[in-house]
Amino acid sequence: MPAVFNPARRLDEALQSAAASAGLPAADFAPEVRPADAQHGDFQANGVLPFAKRHRLTPRVLANQLVAALPADVLTDCTVTVAGPGFINFTLRTGALAAWLQDFGTREALAAGAAAGPLAGQIWLVDYSSPNTAKQMHVGHLRSAVIGEAIARLLAFGGARVIRDNHIGDWGTQFGKLIWAYRRHLDAAALARDPLEEFERLYKAGNAASEADPAVLKEAQQELVKLQAGDADNLAVWRHINEVSLAAFQEIYDRLGIRFDLTLGESFYNDKVSAVYRELTAADLAAESQGALVVFHPEHPRFKTQPFIIRKSDGAANYATTDLATILHRTEALHTDGVLYVVGKPQADHFEQLFLTAKKWFEKTGRTLPRLAHVDFGTVLGENGKALKTRTGDNIKLKELLAEAEARAFTLVSEKSGALPDAERRAIASVVGIGSVQYADLAQNRSSDYVFAWDKMLALDGNTAAYLLYAVARIHSIFRKAGATPGDAAAEAGASALETPAELALARKLVKFPDAVQAATAQLRPHFLCLYLFELAGEYSSFNTADKVLVDDPPVRARRLLLCARTLLILETGLGLLGLRTLQRM
RNA sequence: GCGGUGGUAGCUCAGGCGGAUAGAGCAACGGUUUUCUAAACCGUCGGUCGCGGGUUCGAGUCCCGCCCACCGCGCCA
Incomplete structure (x- = not known):
């Protein structure tokens, strides 16, 4: 059996x-x-x-x-x-442990086992990252990207069909000033060098000029009106800005191992908002108030007086409007069973109002609402306990943060493994540096704020990426020395029954991987998986110290190589689910 | 003011629907290497779970009150 x-x-x-x-x-x-x-x-x-x-x-x-x-x-x-x-x-019993290790000895077997769960066959959409175009991604975008990707991977591993949707902010009022400046002050060389840097410079230039000269402000406003009216020239500029922005975002995503299936920003829903006004008004959910169209929830202690504004008094849509239109699209065009919004905790009220409104709207119109959940997360704090900023009070750019992580990891790798060639140390530093940023974010309960501290993040001991990656590297090292490939049946042939306390403790930890994945997935909390992997790496390190693997006795050697191979498989699979890359040497 | 979230070891944090003697890591202190990566391992020390009541066989967890911190509360997202 x-x-x-x-x-x-x-x-x-x-x-x-x-x-x-x-x-x-x-x-x-x-x-x-x-x-x-x-x-x-x-x-x-x-x-x-x-x-x-x-x-x-x-x-x-x-x-x-x-x-x-x-x-x-x-x-x-x-x-x-x-x-x-x-x-x-x-x-x-030992026999049952051995049978499990035998039956789940490959990535495919693990994936097949996990994919047979309750999510099998369902369509889940994960809405995460979602930066604004024409601006740099900064530290405030980090958690959504990292947590969202981990959750997407967990759901997919659990058998769901996952749609990764980057709901970018590509239709703000900032485009008036930006287009105005783009037409007059674009520096092509700067654009080629760093497009988002250039767009930010242009926006600031447009903003400053508008403030200094009312005539400029008027021109900028007219650029926006033309854009919204569908003017071909302005649309072309707008498209260019968005394309270039997305390409720049993708450089960050590549470093974090992220690839979206859809990038449907706010502009995509432009022609879908009038139906929202119409339907919500017809359903008696929305009503005019102080010139705006708003939804109140009389039965709710707070939202009976705190409005959900779905059309501003100037007639324009806001994000409540597009979020409602987006739910409809995700239901009717994408046929989702569930939608997850990986967005910071300060927006909890917005999502509560959004979900409540959508529920009533769908009930009144006879539609079935997908399961909707706000996957919230706390703020990234500096060591002073306030939201993380540069010394001058600016947001820390994500590309600079990731570069610093790699640089710090490079220093570390050079200290510890100075004998390795420079190129390999750089490659290792990339995996360790980026992985440390990701892991520090994931290892803590996402709902609480977390303190960003380089020293803790890159520490070699404790619950960190470096500790886990080191365990992986050590296992690879043993296989190199043995001249064997992890998981190769020949190396495991003739294995005797597990016997020593360290062997048994490690095996007992290995069979709990499915439970850790299940807990992390069901509760959408990757830190359950992090904690498990950390404990597994700890059991492995103890085993590694207590029991020498490459002993002369063939049955003992075979069973220990089997344990090493399974530990490696689960560490690599688990880290992969979190979005981290792994190493063979460090 | 109303609402939300949090307060657990010196520090950073776990604690799944109310379960066994509240756990890790760091720091501190002591030990381990002729042996597969010591970026490791083993051990010791460390607690009024913010305060006060309540519910029950049992409360860090649930309820009530209070204190403190952070966040949100009409046209940004």
């Missing part, structure tokens, strides 16, 4: 069927099987106590009843005990 991908889920199901076959009211029994503290075994069922409470049963008696009714195959794979007030503890 093949091993089950996620042992925790399998035990969960086994307990539910045990409850049913024992004649218990299984319908409201959630066994809550989770990885346990090692002293108690591999997994524990937490759900027995609440279940007993609901039905006024004696917890330990209930636990024993459940254990007695467990399917036989569970008992061949695990030792099961009842402990404490009514916990059921499961410890996998």
